[in-house]
Amino acid sequence: MTKVLMKGNEAIGAAAIEAGCKYFFGYPITPQSELPEYMSKEMPKVGGVFLQAESEIAAINMVYGASGSGARVMTSSSSPGISLKQEGISYIAGAELPCVIVNIMRGGPGLGSIQPSQTDYFQATRGGGNGDYRLVVLAPANVQELVDLIIEGFDIADQYRNPVMILGDGMIGQMMEPVEFKQPKKRDLPEKDWATTGTKGKRKPNIINSLYLAAEELEEHNKKLQEKYKTIKENEVKVESYNIEDADIVIAAYGTTSRIAKTAITQLENEGYKVGLIRPITLWPFPYNEFNKIGDNCKGILTIEMNTGQMVDDVKIATKGRFPVEFYGRTGGMVPTPNEIVKKVKEIYGGEK
Incomplete structure (x- = not known):
């Protein structure tokens, strides 16, 4: 084709x-x-x-x-x-x-x-x-x-x-x-x-x-x-996930922001960090059950959006208090960069390895 x-x-x-x-x-x-x-x-x-x-x-x-x-x-x-x-x-x-x-x-x-x-x-x-x-x-x-x-x-x-x-x-x-x-x-x-x-x-x-x-x-x-x-x-729930069973940090992102997150995840993995991804494709119905697959060793969820934090509410509902939920966002038309995401993940880890 x-x-x-x-x-x-x-x-x-x-x-x-x-x-x-x-x-x-x-x-x-x-x-x-x-x-x-x-x-x-x-x-x-x-x-x-x-x-x-x-x-x-x-x-x-x-x-x-x-x-x-x-x-x-x-x-x-x-x-x-x-x-x-x-x-x-x-x-x-x-x-x-x-x-x-x-x-x-x-x-x-x-x-x-x-x-x-x-x-x-x-x-x-x-x-x-x-x-x-x-x-x-x-x-x-x-x-x-x-x-x-x-x-x-x-x-x-x-x-x-x-x-x-x-x-x-x-x-x-x-x-x-x-x-x-x-x-x-x-x-x-x-x-x-x-x-x-x-x-x-x-x-x-x-x-x-x-x-x-x-x-x-x-x-x-x-x-x-x-x-x-x-x-x-x-x-009709649609979702893409990556390495969430064994991840120390799981990023939640959708749309083109998720592509930026994937670039950050590759960089973090090259430095020895274990980072997973949940990308909702249906925002409604939201893939709540996918978050149940996250392993118990996870230190937290990082939600990334181009807003002040909206999907983060659904992520908190989905995690049911199992993990702390952090947020990083840019607004006004600003787009988060892979380096910004890498820095935020390292902060959740507690600093550089």
Whole structure:
């Protein structure tokens, strides 16, 4: 299979088209603007529709409508734009509609900067809108994995009738790497018999809605959603781990930060340190059980993020008090370096060997 050199943002668009996406609604914002630009050129070539909405709020509500018709649909933005989409995302989750939402994160809070960041972890994994809902949140670490997770993300969304978010930082959107387009493992996807495709006089109209005025009805709907989320947690956890059974220190990192951590781990191993890695690929559902595999000789967990410490809360939940949890982060668009990580690991060790 031939590999093609592609920028991350453009690879997202190519992967979505490969997955059968027929509608894209978006709005330009750095550092993801190349994606809607790419879709504006490529979607008409496959009989699809690209539409630059008048705002992020309009874009996410267009996603609601297109998904309600049973089509595969995607939107994308960067951090402040995703904030504007939160009401619509809650509606989509409440109405149980499948779609893929891409967030190429930038520094915050507020308008922040256009530099890479991981400051939207809470927003993505806790639900930035109202209500008891969940997104499946996938965090790729390279452009090939970005492509793979986009393609699989559409299948996950259809399987569970749930929005899927791809959470990357500005680096993964802007970097160029070779990619190939592989078919994901085949899933037994359900028919979209809920879609509003017209009755043709053969059935009652389908109604797509997230409004339940009777308290009893809304509670039953919430119970149904929670059962679905339980099934997702049982079946969709993705994680990469390295040398965690024998490590003295285990680093927890995701996305492109995990690649920097791997470079630091190689340097530390060359100096005689035993350091492992847990890289969550699904940020929700979070791979809590993977932390149970850490050996008892571990001195502590070091969580590394491009924020002030957000995934660190999930790491603390996962470790259940077995190990101390340390944190190292850079913010504002600053990127941690391997040498900074090496220095922090040595501090936890208690100094140089």
